[in-house]
Amino acid sequence: MKRYRSVSTGRYISESKKRRIDCFIENNVRKIVNDHSYSFRPASQCEYVSEPVSLLENDDGNTSMSQNNSTENSNNLCSDELEGEEVDYDYETETNSNWRQGRRIVELGFLVDKLCEGCAVCHSSIPLNITNIVHEIRYGLGSLLTIRCQLCDGMTVVPTAKRHRSPKESPWGRKTWDVNTKLALGMLHSGIGERKVANLLSTLNIPPCSKTTLKKREREIGQAVEEIAHSSCSDAAVRERELTEESPVSASFDGGWQKRGSGKSYSSLSGHASFIGKKTGKCIAFSTRNKYCRKCDLATKKGCSAEDHGCRKNWEGSSKAIEADMCISMLKNLERNDVSVGTIIMDNDSTTISRARAEVKPDL
Known part of the structure; x- marks a missing residue:
């Protein structure tokens, strides 16, 4: 399927969207560009470019792109930044001035170093002039600037930030x-x-x-x-043990849910809890429980297996039992790291206290 690149956004568009843009241009209709919600632009700026660019391999290994190989004075785009990408540019048309609109976040030192490298086509030592920008492709807050060389009219792609x-x-x-x-x-x-x-x-x-x-x-x-x-909590737990004169440390514990319980109904899909050291005042352990994963749920509804992803679903029980389970899990992890908790400062949660004494330490 043939694709087209929008001049205003630098993104590929489908043939149906190209037809809609043609209709806007013919009727002189003003439309909002989808990724520039803060400004209006005339339809004449929502053009597309569809002439393909062929890839050429230079002697030095760089990838250059020229619009018309049959003409000797064709404009060349040379850069490793776009190696392997399908690019559709039309540099014979009027220079795109959309880069002058709005503000950008750039790394000044990095951009200056790239400009000082000179043209990638003629390998001139003369720095590129940022006022000769022909085109801009945005990737979030980063941009690739296509700059025309003053000597050979070759095109060099310059990134505005590190990657x-x-x-x-x-x-x-x-x-x-x-x-x-x-x-x-x-x-x-x-x-x-x-x-x-x-x-x-x-x-x-x-x-x-x-x-x-x-x-x-x-x-x-x-x-x-x-x-x-996790690394910060481990260091804080060791520091808490060193500052405590007696062997078992004292820590405060509390948990919470993303959805507030009514006292009779607890239906939160996730919960979190942490231990705070008494001496250091730092978090020495934390834990989370999640009852829902969107990708797993969609796969179950479709009757297929979920693709490989970072699934956070780790709890199947009731929401009310989340707090007690997280407390026991953190106490066991601290015991494995040679940090014994002897006193817990917490609210009067009888379920958590009884389970901790039964499964971890009776004299807690």
Whole structure:
């Protein structure tokens, strides 16, 4: 199926969407570009480009792309940034000025170093001029800028920020932008969601990230955050043991649910709990319980097996029994790490106290 790339967004569009854009242009209709919810644009800027670009291999191993191989003065796009990607550009048309609209988040030092490397076509030592930007493709908060060389009119793709290769992603796919991963980490740290992030970026006149991009980066950063959290709790537990004069340590415990119970009904799908050391005031253990996984639930409804994913479903019992189970689980984990808890400071939860004394330590 032939695909087309939108000039305004830099993304591939289907043939049906191309026909709708043609209709907008013919009737001079103004429409909202889907990923620029903060601004209106005339339909004339919602054009598409469909002329294919062929890949050429240079002597130095770089991948260059030219629009018309039959002409000697054709514009060349040379970069390792787009190696292996299907690109449809039309550089003979008017230069795209959409990059002048709104604000961008860039790494100044990294961008200056890339500009100073010069043209990747003629290998000139003259730095590229950022005012010669021809096209911009956005990937969340990161962008690939296509800059025209002043000497040979060749096209060089320059990234605006650093990128990395995610461990679970394909080694031959696109690299992940650091700024998008940091955005997902900041979203988790501040306790907001995709809509709040989009509202914040739109207020700053920064083109926002899509929900899909943020969710991918959230899954990427989640595992690292969890590993660091466990490591931090282990160090705090050892420090608590060292500061305690007697052998068993004292810690406060409490749990909670995402849905409030009425006293008679407890139907929360998840719960969390933690131990806080008395001497250090730091978290020495934490635990979570989840009764629901969306992917597993969808697979069950379809009658098929779920694909490989980071499933968080780890509880099948009642929601009321979550707190007691998490307390016992953390006490056992602390015992395995040579941290014995002798006194628990908590509310008068008779179920948790009785189970802890029966399964972990009778003199607790």
